């Protein structure tokens with residue numbers, strides 16, 4: 662199995678490192694546009710192999726897509742990260758062009774690959790990759806929900822002083838401040854979270870989760886990479902090992918949740934064919950209305966992308 666990671670920056674290199682370290686595939690190809698960057702990071706990861714005892718080959722190339730040919734999965738992380746004071750949507754103009762040209766080259770060399778988009782604004786960059794690739798919606802998906810639920814689970818684990826391993830959670834919607842964490846679908850060792858934490862504390866955690874990316878941007882001056890790289894690697898692993906993981910993933914909705922033609926995070930079954938099933942949860946009125954608010958926001962940004970593409 663072969664995986665390409667486009668963008669050898671913070672998120673891309675972290676993802677490649679985890680894929681190698683865990684021997685998820687035989688070969689990881691890192692691609693970047695910056696001369697020598699991907700080659701250097703791939704070599705560094707390969708030199709770690711004798712220490713950490715793995716044999717996944719890591720190869721780096723500068724914009725040479727012939728080396729990515731016949732990849733099973735391609736992760737697209739190329740693009741600008743935001744700086745303090747910016748929203749993810751502020752990245753659209755630059756990143757739309759990058760994701761479009763990268764997707765064209767990826768598909769030309771790996772027509773059967775499953776594409777995982779990471780670049781921001783996530784839901785709309787997934788839209789960009791999907792329309793550019795012309796692949797089925799089940800094969801062009803975005804990474805956000807695994808990261809957002811991980812933040813939510815980590816905050817809960819801290820507040821409850823329990824292991825993050827025992828916290829299960831689901832979350833819907835766009836990868837932005839309108840995301841919809843679902844306390845009704847959150848459990849701690851099988852126990853509904855609402856039995857273990859009072860409503861005010863839970864609400865504070867939900868609000869912190871929604872701006873979890875921004876919290877890190879403020880601290881570091883650029884956006885996060887350890888958890889995002891790991892979340893993307895988990896999606897790759899689910900696909901190449903055909904694990905049928907049930908995780909939130911961004912995909913084009915075609916009538917699910919009463920929503921059509923919008924790219925949003927929803928629970929899916931993730932396996933060798935990409936998204937093998939979209940799971941429709943029974944939502945109450947408030948959850949449904951929050952999801953519609955999130956949809957409206959993503960649709961607005963999708964319209965901005967349409968204008969950029971029609972210029």
Ligand SMILES: NC(=O)C1=CN([C@@H]2O[C@H](COP(=O)(O)OP(=O)(O)OC[C@H]3O[C@@H](n4cnc5c(N)ncnc54)[C@H](O)[C@@H]3O)[C@@H](O)[C@H]2O)C=CC1
Pocket residue numbers: 667668669670671672673692693694695698738739740741742743752756759762763778779780781783804805808836883884885886889
């Ligand atoms: N979906 C999510 O949950 C998350 C998304 N992100 C997004 O991921 C993207 C990458 O973030 P970082 O790795 O921190 O940024 P970074 O700046 O460290 O890395 C980006 C890399 O992309 C490369 N690049 C730019 N244009 C390219 C092209 N045409 N072809 C190949 N490579 C190209 C750059 O040279 C750079 O090395 C950003 O858009 C960021 O907002 C980051 C974290 C989480």
Ligand SMILES: O=C([O-])CC(=O)C(=O)O
Pocket residue numbers: 742743749781808836873874875877878884885889
């Ligand atoms: O916040 C950002 O810009 C990067 C990102 O999407 C995240 O870490 O959730």
